[in-house]
Amino acid sequence: MIEPSQLLPSLLSFLSTSDGSWSLCTIPFMAAFVAFFALYLVFCKERRSWMQLYVVAFSLFFAFKANGALMVLLPTTALLSWFLTPKMMRLRRGTPRRAGLWLVILIELLPLLYYKYTDFTLSIFNDLLKTNFALQHLFLPIGISFYTFQAISYTVDVYKERFPKTTGLVEYLFYLTFFPLLVAGPITRAGVLIPQISQPRPVSKELVDRGLWLIVCGLLKKGVIADYLAQYNNWIFSDPTAYSGFENVMGVLGYTLQIYSDFSGYSDLAIGIAALMGFELKDNFRFPYQSLNLTEFWHRWHISLSTWFRDYLYIPLGGNRRGNLRTYANSFIAMIVAGLWHGASGMFVVWGLLHGVGLVCHKFLNNHLLKRIPDNLAVRVISWSVTFGYVAFAWIFFRSPDIDTAFALIGNVCDDFTLADFHPFVMARPLWMLLLAVGLELHSIRESDYLWMQQRFVRFPWIVKFIVFAVVVQMVIHLSMDNVQPFVYTQF
Template sequence: MLFNTVDFAVFFPIVFLLYWFVFNKSVWSQNGFLILCSYFFYACWDWRFLGLIFFSSAVDFTVGKFLKNETRQSHRKAALLVSLLVNLGTLGFFKYYNFFIENFQQVFVLFGKTLEPATLQILLPVGISFYTFQTLSYTIDVYLKKIEPTNNGLAFFAFVSFFPQLVAGPIERASNLLPQFLNSRTFKYHKATTGLKLIVIGLFKKMVIADNCALVVNEIFSNYQNHSGSTLLMGAVFFAFQIYGDFSGYSDIAIGTAKLLGFDLMKNFNLPYLSRNLREFWSRWHISLSTWFRDYVYIPLGGNRGSKTQVIRNLFIVFLLSGLWHGANWTFVIWGFIHAVFIILPILFNRQTNYNHVANLGRVFPTLTTAFSIAGTFLIVTLAWVFFRAETVTHALLYLQGIANRSLFTMPAVSKGFLLVLLGYMCVEWVQRDKKHLLIMPCIPYKPLRIFIYYLLVFCILYFAADAQPFIYFQF
């Protein structure tokens, strides 16, 4: 069930009304109702994989309860290992089995040996990478004694399966989301209106920006041999906006939907294309995943402690794993490698800059230094997206080769009008760069005018929406 479909437009209002007016007598009844809704939501994709969510939830809930009273370190490690093996083993089988088998076979081919290992026709359960990481974070935090394990199974199963963020995140931490299932919830008008605004923003990003970009991107990437370098570059730019509008749009809708049910999810995107270097980009893009790898991989490896060589090693491991997390294909690994290189280069030359402030706050226009930094970062990110979008490494290299020729300086064969729309959207992000979301408008105190803007956005969604495209991150 997609957020941008009539099915969800019917499903969610029913859930909302029943949740607040029928099942509002107790936290227990609300949680039980949310589990039923979440399992139904997931079953609309493929009911056969409901058992995986239930099994993963049951294992980690049991492990958490065991760790609560166990003091023997060897037994605690064994329990954590059970959780790691079950979750990563399930993820590895469904997502990477054929990838590793095929690459194992290729290694033997290089040495003149031919193997014919059995590959399987495995259907990837939607969202498995997201809820697997979410349940893993719970058991790891319990093991490290950062959080107390819960005895409330209903709340825990609701935490794992919560339908707004079940299939594409944000990847929530138990320390943030689980207590919200344990505490009573009351309807708050301000939170609900914020949720509605985020849903409108998310639908605009997805249906107007991402889906219209997808029409251009699909045609250019499928026929890259027939296009000029400038058109190929614009195809990469359109994909940059497609994946941003698609994924951040999903996150906005998920966060907004959760707010309407009384929950606060973590922010997953923070205007990433206004980043001034790759380090800042990764503090703004898919924040729930980047912080997950930081906390559970990078820091345990040593993080910034140790020699420069060790720091570089840690960063390479994290970004290669991040690339592999996105898909069982070498294109994703290379995509991660590119990001690692451009984050590591400033470290090698002692030129790294940590941006933890809003760019040019108080200025209408960016300074030349900021403008060049943002443009350069966007260019690197966009060219790296080619590997993310291409079907094979060869496809990506040929596409980049097509960009790097004299035809790069000709007029691109893409809609100039829609390019202006994208530019206009980025101008809005720049103006709103210090706000929590784009529809906070203190500069417009006149309420009817703000309401007019909301309705104008809804009109744009209904009128300019392209043919519905599947959310890109559902494949991960």
């Protein structure tokens, strides 16, 4: 079990450094959150305004822990967005207000464009002109993509009069800096969070119990499955030619489960922590690897991002309202932009390109062929196999450091794959295989069965819930072996 003597030194270390190496799965963060939460409960009983200021202060400290001095970008973005959005709404309707909207969005985007895409743009410029101009390598502030997109969604929703322009400064700071969402989302709309800040409602026992369930699930996904699988996956993607084709396939399957467990685990932790604090947020994943086509996959994977692109890019481009060709083009553009959002790298563009082509092919076939095919078990098995295989194949380009590594891995699988390697692989890595099998099997359960398990957990006595939580934390500590992997999505 966790030694009590570890808590104070870990907490002091957590409070005194800002190197960006912390994780929600570590003892220092857990200790810091327990200390924060005790005072949070006191402020909630006294005055709501004190609670809001307290959460904003802790969130800014959290941002400092992640980014050091660059945390100043977060409150700066929040202040500019909050101040300029109502100013935009005072402009005359039509062209003046539309121009104001684009100006505010550009101001909100500038830090993201500078820190995330300057090096990438300069590298393209140097390749084209055969120059070697370069800036000092820029540190990408953690979470900048997520809070930038939240700021833009607020501005656009106010412009379209879907959300009032009267949000107070403290409430808006709370919304944009809310620490559970800061590192890797989920991207939360103003209409979901701000009303819960400004119009509090009693915290229900059911919400708190669901929050604890999500935290347990998040710790299992991230701290047990994702972190352990990552250690082998990193070897494969560092040098795929050093391993057999079968080992490469297992690395691809391992990363396919790792990125899901890592990111959905973080989302579970973020939504669960918010629930403990009395805020109800929307789910970000709905068993995406059960999808029977790519369109369904993007309705289930990273839902907050896919719906953001749908509402603020795909639909403004015309959506599916201007004929099939325009629909295909809009889907393709949205996926290319989604690839670039993940990172300033040609590999993310290739990943977005693959998903864009896949979506266009599915929409085209659905319009001309798929509707004629009967919906039976054999068709569903084939549909799932094609979809899962294509998604896993695309992850190769998402994870590989460069195109040569990706093609080396694919070539190695084509040239050197044999099932004879299965038995020695299992004998060499039994725990890794067990976690892979359990993770994939748990992902295959029906959503109704998952909700049943959640309800069973909610009905447990508090002592049982505490024991379950303690066992899970101990598993995380034991398997991490002081080698906790950073959350995959912190780099985006």
